[in-house]
Amino acid sequence: MGQQSMLPRRGFLTLGAAATTAALLPGRAFAASPTDVKLHGLSAFGDLKYKPDxxxxxxxxxxxxxxGTFNFLPRNWGSNQTPLTFNxxxxxxxxxxxxxxxEMCFDSLMVRAFDEPDAVYGLIADSVTISDDRNGFTFSLRPxxxxxxxxxxxxxxxxxxxxLLKDKGHPDYSLPLTHLNDAIAIDAHTLKLAFSGKQTTRTILNVVAFPILSKAFYTANPFDSSQMNPPLGSxxxxxxxxxxxxxxEYERVADYWGNDLPVNRGQNNFQRIRVEFYQDRNVAFEAFKKGEILYKEEFVSRVWATGYDFPAFIAxxxxxREFPAETMPSMQATAVNQRREQFRDPRVRQxxxxxxxxxxxxxxxxYGSYERSQSCFEQSDFRAEGVPSPQELALLEPLRGQIPAEAFGEAVTQxxxxxxxxxxxxxxxAAKLLTDAGWKRSGNFVVNDKGGRLSAEFLVDDEVFEQVYSPWVENMKAVGIDASIRLVDAAQYQLRQNSFDYDLISVAARLPATPTRDDLETFFHSRTATLSGTRNLPGTSSPAIDALVDAAGAAKDRESLTIAMRALDRVLxxxxxxxxxxxxxNHRSAYWDMFGFPGRKPDFDFPVEALWWVDKDKAARIGKA
Structure with a gap:
């Protein structure tokens, strides 16, 4: 249960990385990539799979x-997007x-390869050159x-x-641009990005995947949330x-300039892509049963187990069909808002x-279909197991006294x-933990030394979460917590989330297969604890966590990254x-049987709308031609 909220797709929406041209030196990290040489692609660690030709x-x-038309309910989103409405x-x-x-309307300098964990290849840019100090990146743009x-x-x-994105953009864009000193148009087809030196070596992999906007359009139109004039894309x-x-509806551009580029061939096959917005899952499912929606992922176990008995399915x-999930760190978890005093003691949160x-x-x-999550980096090698390795301890020991003692033992499990x-x-x-934290029983509730009740309210935007969380609330009441659930509409939910106006709120998200410091900061770093629009929903503000995020961001190879991520996981x-x-x-996918798709799903993304196509023979057989 729960759809995926994501960082902006590196290419441009889902969490990942981006690109350019001449292969990297075999087996060498991105930090050791050749300078003053035009590169056709970039990778954080090691070789690129695809050669220049x-x-x-x-x-x-x-x-x-x-x-044909692909009418669907997207499974993920980023920045200020929402699946429930739009204004x-x-x-x-x-x-x-x-x-x-x-994001489908905007090209970027480079785009991700979905079958590599951190590689990007040129789209608008046909090559990139790295300066000797590795703080400057010069892009040659396709004329x-x-x-x-x-x-x-x-x-x-x-x-x-x-x-513009650095100054006024959503944190998904502004944060990775923090250490961008300047963006310079050397001539019409040459761009230089100059960084301060405080960025991590992998920051550029995020930045090159950002959408390129029209200066003329956003000079004539406001760059704010009042904009309902369709933006000029590319x-x-x-x-x-x-x-x-x-x-x-998004219409395919007949004379799209990049249609025949290697990074685009075989993709963007639908003439029209239509996205529907429903605030009620039941209404959305009824639309799917009637064929008004052609593809959806099923996030409600009850429906997946018992709801597919309608005429079109029987016929x-x-x-x-279940498709394997991506090999990327995922989290579905409830944030306990430490900006509120009653949740600052970890015993209360426990x-x-x-x-x-x-x-x-x-x-x-x-219906027995989900597994218990233990980590913010579930389904990846970054999930900590057992006791810390010597390499993990080398990162944790300097933080002793700043982090819970439990981080030095077996990885905490629920x-x-x-x-x-x-x-x-x-x-x-749970009751003993509350007592130890200073909460005393008074009647049906626990209170602090001033007589104030310990209250905890779940903020939700879907009735299905009311059902799932109600037993949780009842158990909280049993130990004296004044617990409740507040169901709000999509606009209010987004506003309250962005302003951190909640006690408990849940999120489902994926991180890239090779997270950068920028990716981790938006969830876990002190600098995002008060920054509206970030995903630091608990308000985590810890110099020790910051140090581990920095260590992961500075990793020069995948082994070092894995060690730092596991240490971070232990402390979180x-x-x-x-x-x-x-x-x-797995992805629980349901669709009208009128599509073709590649035989091999890529390991690091599942963009159905980009890779599938209408099979006319199948469509004719089911009356959808």
């Missing part, structure tokens, strides 16, 4: 037919609610690059974009028809976690209940800023 990515079908067409600013997949109105996309537009799609808050017109009976919830709500829904042992343990789990909940090993 590659013609397409291996995971696409270059012969895929083009045309702006500007996806790049902190405020407002923008529609999912606006054929064009905006949708036919005007050239130039280095001046790119320089304008990076300065990519394979542009905004077509739309109804604010209801639906939006074989609708398919249920007590709240003990009240969640996952085993009962799994059996009664999830207690396993007896599955009764009211495990007396675990609730007794011991602090209990987040209460891990659950995860699925």
């Amino acid at each position: 590659f013609t397409h990515f291996d995971y696409v079908n270059v012969d895929a037919p083009q045309g 702006t067409l500007n996806s790049f600013v902190p405020k407002g609610d923008s529609p999912q997949r606006m 054929q690059a064009r905006f949708h109105d036919g005007t050239p996309l130039t280095a001046e537009d790119a320089a304008f974009t990076f300065k 990519s394979a799609y542009k905004v077509g028809r739309w109804s604010a808050g209801g639906w939006i 074989g017109k609708v398919v249920k 007590a709240i976690g003990l009240c969640f009976d996952f085993e009962w919830t799994r059996r009664n709500f999830f 207690d396993v209940s007896n599955g009764s829904g009211r495990d007396r042992h675990l609730l007794g343990k 789990r011991a602090r209990r800023d987040w209460i891990p909940s659950w995860f699925l090993a």
